[in-house]
Amino acid sequence: MAGRVAQKDVEELKERADIVEIVGSYVSLKPASAGSFKGLCPFHDEKSPSFNVRANPAFYHCFGCGAGGDVYKFIQEIESISFAEAITRLADKVGYQLNFEQGTEEGSTRSRLLALNKFAAEFYQEQLSGNEGEAGRDFLVSRGFDEAACRNFGIGYAPKGWQNLIDAATKQGYELAELVTAGLAMESDKGGYDRFRGRVLWPIRDANSQVLGFGARKLYEDDQGPKYLNTPETPVYHKSAVLYGLDLARKSIVKTRQIVVVEGYTDVMACHLGGVETAVATCGTAFGEEHIRIINRLLGQSTEPAEVIFTFDPDAAGEKAALRVYGDSSKFNALTFVASGPDGLDPADLRQNRGDSAIPAMLANKKPLFEFVIRHRIAQFSLQDLDSRVAAARAAAPVVAQISDPALKAGYTKALADWVSLDSFEIEQLVRTGTRQQVQERVEPMRQAGTPAAVLNPQGKLERQILEVLLQAPGSFDAGQLRRMIAAGLSDPQHQRILEVASTSSSDLGDHNFASILSTKVSDTDVDLVRALALAELPVQNEAGLERYAKGIVRTAMLNTLAREKQDLMAALRRIDATASSEQLDQVQRELVALETERRDLMK
Numbered sequence: 001m002a003g004r005v006a007q008k009d010v011e012e013l014k015e016r017a018d019i020v021e022i023v024g025s026y027v028s029l030k031p032a033s034a035g036s037f038k039g040l041c042p043f044h045d046e047k048s049p050s051f052n053v054r055a056n057p058a059f060y061h062c063f064g065c066g067a068g069g070d071v072y073k074f075i076q077e078i079e080s081i082s083f084a085e086a087i088t089r090l091a092d093k094v095g096y097q098l099n100f101e102q103g104t105e106e107g108s109t110r111s112r113l114l115a116l117n118k119f120a121a122e123f124y125q126e127q128l129s130g131n132e133g134e135a136g137r138d139f140l141v142s143r144g145f146d147e148a149a150c151r152n153f154g155i156g157y158a159p160k161g162w163q164n165l166i167d168a169a170t171k172q173g174y175e176l177a178e179l180v181t182a183g184l185a186m187e188s189d190k191g192g193y194d195r196f197r198g199r200v201l202w203p204i205r206d207a208n209s210q211v212l213g214f215g216a217r218k219l220y221e222d223d224q225g226p227k228y229l230n231t232p233e234t235p236v237y238h239k240s241a242v243l244y245g246l247d248l249a250r251k252s253i254v255k256t257r258q259i260v261v262v263e264g265y266t267d268v269m270a271c272h273l274g275g276v277e278t279a280v281a282t283c284g285t286a287f288g289e290e291h292i293r294i295i296n297r298l299l300g301q302s303t304e305p306a307e308v309i310f311t312f313d314p315d316a317a318g319e320k321a322a323l324r325v326y327g328d329s330s331k332f333n334a335l336t337f338v339a340s341g342p343d344g345l346d347p348a349d350l351r352q353n354r355g356d357s358a359i360p361a362m363l364a365n366k367k368p369l370f371e372f373v374i375r376h377r378i379a380q381f382s383l384q385d386l387d388s389r390v391a392a393a394r395a396a397a398p399v400v401a402q403i404s405d406p407a408l409k410a411g412y413t414k415a416l417a418d419w420v421s422l423d424s425f426e427i428e429q430l431v432r433t434g435t436r437q438q439v440q441e442r443v444e445p446m447r448q449a450g451t452p453a454a455v456l457n458p459q460g461k462l463e464r465q466i467l468e469v470l471l472q473a474p475g476s477f478d479a480g481q482l483r484r485m486i487a488a489g490l491s492d493p494q495h496q497r498i499l500e501v502a503s504t505s506s507s508d509l510g511d512h513n514f515a516s517i518l519s520t521k522v523s524d525t526d527v528d529l530v531r532a533l534a535l536a537e538l539p540v541q542n543e544a545g546l547e548r549y550a551k552g553i554v555r556t557a558m559l560n561t562l563a564r565e566k567q568d569l570m571a572a573l574r575r576i577d578a579t580a581s582s583e584q585l586d587q588v589q590r591e592l593v594a595l596e597t598e599r600r601d602l603m604k
Contacts, residue, residue, distance in 0.1 A: 124156025213237035274359030306334035391487035397430035479506035488564035
């Protein structure tokens with residue numbers, strides 16, 4: 001157990017530490033009254049700053065939640081560590097050498113692991129310049145990164161041997177158990193082995209440049225591991241609370257009130273080298289709540305505009321990620337945008353192919369996140385005929401309905417009408433319907449938790465029955481029926497999302513594992529409902545009963561779809577003016593007749 005820090009060191013360290021600087025490394029602070037600074041409280045969610053810090057006397061206090069104390073208390077609370085660990089953490093920050101009254105150990109477990117990570121980072125950097133590191137250097141040069149860039153980002157190389165780091169670290173007094181705890185080594189019957197071997201490594205550092213972990217890319221064909229291998233969760237590394245590159249980007253983020261979120265380590269490097277020094281990336285995990293809190297602390301609250309720009313790839317995975325972030329867009333203290341490279345190039349490839357200037361040019365063509373999502377919804381339809389334009393409007397209207405700013409909502413309502421070439425009044429009606437649907441969405445957690453389906457309105461109950469059959473008897477539907485149901489639209493946005501994903505997997509409708517397949521493709525917010533639908537008890541006793549029940553539900557679903565299609569055609573008929581050609585009128589009337597014929601056939 002570590003010895004106790006000498007009391008005089010505790011007091012002197014507190015005197016030396018600048019509480020404004022320490023707190024400012026976690027929270028974006030702005031001058032308030034004389035000697036006082038203000039920012040958003042890191043201990044509770046708020047939109048207006050009520051968190052105050054003073055240098056003399058050195059303390060902090062939040063008038064919103066009541067949190068307060070000295071610099072030690074702040075570090076304890078923000079890092080969720082003990083008082084003893086807060087002392088060593090602060091000493092690390094200010095470069096103060098602690099003395100211990102008992103024993104000769106060097107401090108807390110956290111400090112020990114941080115020191116080990118620092119040693120490992122220096123070891124890997126040294127290996128990159130050695131003979132075996134040539135493979136790593138060649139890879140980095142091939143991606144457009146010279147020696148200066150690699151040095152700035154601390155890039156290293158892990159040799160192919162099994163115990164290179166272990167041998168070097170144990171000579172410095174570290175134990176195998178510590179390397180395992182830090183995620184640098186794996187235990188084995190033969191004394192353990194290095195986790196990272198034959199790979200290029202990026203040190204993942206916090207805002208204070210302390211190494212928390214590593215991200216490693218494989219170089220050799222005989223490496224059977226994943227392309228990227230990251231440090232696992234450790235006492236100092238939590239991937240959901242880390243943004244790669246934040247140590248280099250923090251000052252620029254605070255100064256420019258802009259943050260660019262990219263998808264990989266080389267993308268961060270490319271942006272910084274291309275003049276965009278506000279770029280960061282998540283570390284092998286989806287962008288989440290903790291990342292939003294980190295960004296909000298950095299941006300703070302100000303009358304000056306702030307922006308968060310995501311550079312999702314313009315492919316299906318990128319669009320899915322954008323849709324997931326869009327659901328959290330209201331939680332940012334900033335406007336949110338999406339920027340995509342031309343020809344689908346990510347920032348690293350874009351810089352390499354078109355030069356440094358291509359990076360800021362890509363960001364200059366950013367689109368608001370709402371526009372990106374709306375256009376994504378519209379892009380699923382051809383817009384070549386009235387049916388598809390109405391269907392596109394119906395698919396995009398719920399997005400507009402969720403915009404809280406009245407002026408922004410009105411603007412996007414008009415824009416949506418222009419994009420799908422429909423009357424603004426019709427779009428307003430759809431948006432108002434979407435706003436009402438948000439009330440239904442608020443009861444969704446209760447429904448997923450087992451609340452009886454009776455809480456749903458009749459339309460919502462029918463949609464749930466349709467999805468239950470789709471998941472439990474997928475062969476009852478065909479791809480054409482799913483496409484028409486999507487175009488007609490379901491009233492519940494979550495039901496609509498699940499149906500859309502199911503349609504993209506229509507080739508698997510004959511697979512009895514269809515529900516399992518679908519659960520791997522829907523978003524994280526929808527997977528629980530998919531599982532609930534797949535496990536819902538149907539009013540049947542056997543396979544024959546299931547077939548009869550499913551047939552009835554499919555027929556009801558198609559009748560419902562026909563009714564929506566008829567509504568759209570009748571609306572189109574009302575919009576046809578006297579100057580329209582007889583051919584246009586005849587076309588709509590023929591389609592109405594065809595729908596009626598299909599309806600009668602279903603009713604037989």
